[in-house]
Amino acid sequence: MFPLLRRGPGRLTRRPARPSGDGTAVLPDVRETPEWNAGPAPGALHLPLSRLMAGAPLPAAVRGRPVITTCRSGHRSQQAARLPARRGVRATDVTGGMTARARADLPVTGRGGSGGVTA
Template sequence: MPEVTPRETRTILARKKDRIGVLDVRKAEEWTKGHIPGAIHIPLDELPLRLGELDPNREWIVVCRSGNRSAKACAYLAERGFRVRNMRGGMLAWNETDGKGGSE
């Protein structure tokens, strides 16, 4: 599964925000504590029911707390024809790269 670092994610989003989406698959209580600005929130266990909310023509960077759930989501989405990358280290790594938490 292709991976991307938090730093690479920031660069990609700055350059291609209209073509790349961020999908956060954490639980609601994790999401409310901070998330990447502009991300779509669909918890991993709801993904099969809410797949229609994702544009299959966009590339998606998938995020969770540490990278494990997002890897599962990436595998699921890739099997359905989505172009996906897993953000290595998840929000733990994202928060380390900006020192602020990344919430909107």
Template sequence: MTTDNTQHDETDAEDEVGVRTAATLIERDDVILLDVREDDEWDAGHAPDARHVPLGTVDSSAPSAGAWQADIPEGTTILTVCRSGRRSARAAQILRSAGWTVRNVNGGMEAWAQAGLPVEDSRGQAGTIA
């Protein structure tokens, strides 16, 4: 059975990006993939080059916000991702309000995995999307 993943490959929304486009963009030095899921979801499976910052920590007013933002160079584009796209859309709003250039990954890690893109667990083995 073949699954049509084209809905997540391209998007017309200026603030979103499809999973295949996201996978290409994160190869650049000026783009990072920020996974905003909870620890157990991250541990089960994530994109190999992603950074993990749970949604509750993304808010720039949170006490730990400065720690993860400090090593991101000015001018970096942040791609936000979660399981399906809802939490990462919220994270994108928060980061945009703080002045970052942000695009949400359409369809989240579910679409990422469905597109056959790599997913690894916290031990570096093949992961699953929880």
């Protein structure tokens, strides 16, 4: 309603949602283990929302770096991006999540490096 007054993390479309090769951005996938096992984005870090909600410390790979959270559809990742933002981490999330990523024919990695699916 009042976008200029909006606070909190931003949102990205699926295109920029990938870890940075220079080590600046981290892509936490906040889906739970069965979903993660179906297929994450290449280079993603598994960080389930349930752990974040329980107050788990951020992994060393996240500390001091911006994060771009993702999930299956974009709802949990939006919620998850708020948690590191409250801890002073620059955070954003991916609209549409892994489902939008798959529709855009962006890579999803399965076990052993094969093509994965979104679950």
